[in-house]
Amino acid sequence: MRVCVFVKQVPAVEHVKVDPVKGTLIRDGCECRINPYDLHAVELGLRLKDELRAEVIVATMGPPQAKSVLTDSIAMGADSAYLISDRAFAGSDAWATSVVLSSFIRFLKDVDVIVCGNYSVDGETGMVGPEMAQLLEIPSFTYVTELIAADNDGLTVRRNFEAADIIFKSSYPVLLTVGKEVNEPRIPSFGGMLKAKNAEVTVLDAAALGIDPAAVGIDGSPTKVARIFENQRDLGGTVFSGSTEEQVDQLLVILEGQGHLKCL
């Protein structure tokens, strides 16, 4: 069985600022890390490796420094890593990214399961996974909360909808997107980290994947980001001050006064 997990390097979003003039994220000097949901995607791939001896390939589309998210994944136990990198990909929106990544899947051949995080925390479109599945003409299941079972013929997953959970069964190939509920990512072993230190990452560009540059990058992106801005909302309300104990005392007085609480 062959599993391909896509990961993305993102800035640590709690530290990112928005450039108020350009309307873009200021990524320079930001600490970068693997998209948190992608760790869960890697872990799901590794579960298939543990249970079904699947080969786990991990790949990312990004600049050269994105290699670090690949070595993190090798340290967890992935078997091989690919960096998909070309200047032509710069500025790609979700659709153009899907074109690149699905080309990579065709390049790999015979991939049974594709796993992605539900969305990346810097873009949050959540569209790349399902768009890839469309381009590859394979079924996809987003927001998978549990991998119930898997064997060499197919897998069974749970997806959560507000009113109910629904169980889906699928044969291969299939694409899944996952979030934090699906598993707990393993901590890399020392052996894994040593392997990752010496791991070779295969770099593929547009030519290697047979991609027409006009179909990707800014030119190949049907959507354009018009503006990014911090959402300023004045919610009103009262801001308490003082020590934690003092603030709690003030809040209790107000809640009791409003009849929400009866303090003994």
Add this chain to the structure above:
Amino acid sequence: MNQFFTEEQIMIKDIAQRITREKVVPARAEYDEKGIFPREIMDEMAKADLFKIYIPEEYGGFGKGILENCIVVEEIARGCGACAITYAASGLCTYPILYFGNDEQKKEYLPRLGAGKELGAFAITEADAGSDAGNMQTVAVKDGNNYILNGSKHWITNGGEAGIYIIFALTDKSKGTRGASAFIVESSYPGFSSGKKENKMGIRASSTTELILKDCVVPAKNLLSREGMGYVIALKTLEATRIGVAAQSVGIAQGALDAAIEYAKERQQYGHPIITFQAIAHKLANMSIEIESARAITYQAARLVDMKDKNMSKYTAIAKVFASDVAMRATTEAVQIFGGYGYVKEYPVEKMMRDAKVTQIYEGTNEVLRNLIAANLQRV
């Protein structure tokens, strides 16, 4: 300290830190309250290869030293002293085999201990043989291809949970301490059982039990080295492995300091965070001075062990005495900084103080170790 570590040592430290942050800290209060053995933490550490790091490569390990072992112990102890000693005590079983085992014994037991699924333990202490280990009464009598062991051991860390034990017994009572021998004993051997689990003041998640040997049948091939080598095996093991207790002490103390700093920044009195009051700031500074010093001597001594320096015993004793005393002082001070909150179980420092106390007692009481250091000085 990272400036003095290699890239691989920092990797090991990072792995242990993650396990502490993600697995140990969320579980420690419940483990302590209920005395739950940290099997799940040990499983996580095993999956991360941490039991393999000091096993030689030819036996499936990574061939690192006691220094790397100490890095792990310190980081885990920052979260919980009990989890740290559970890991370290398994090493107390591994090291006698490493130092004195023959090839067959190493091939059999080092991979098993390195896998971390079976923990190890070291059993020399008896009810009337603590510091005076030579007063042990457990005997081993040769019977064909076996030894038959009779007696009991007391205060055994990982007792009842370990699968592999190093047990010391007298093969020749007439020779006193020179008549002691060391055996590798598996918990499945007939006549082996563990007794009552102690209800301890601290390190409550660590299992401390009696061991009972009633006509316990041990294959003769599990004798370590030869008859009469028990005393030497015990001394040579403990002079190295006591550095693990020093590392545990440094970790406990650091955990207490970290908690005290965080609390002192948040807690406000008279309109100011208490960390701005000189009385509190000086306590934190003194804790930091002592902890950094304890850490320095601990890792220096660990390096001497790995170098097989002939003076290692004095330095590991100094490190263990100093670091354990620092842990007791630092945790007590942390409780003081927390004030009333330090005295209740909702906050972590009272557990750290309870955990710290035993580091002054086990693996050589600080009194016995001061004797050892003084004897070393007299020989100069």
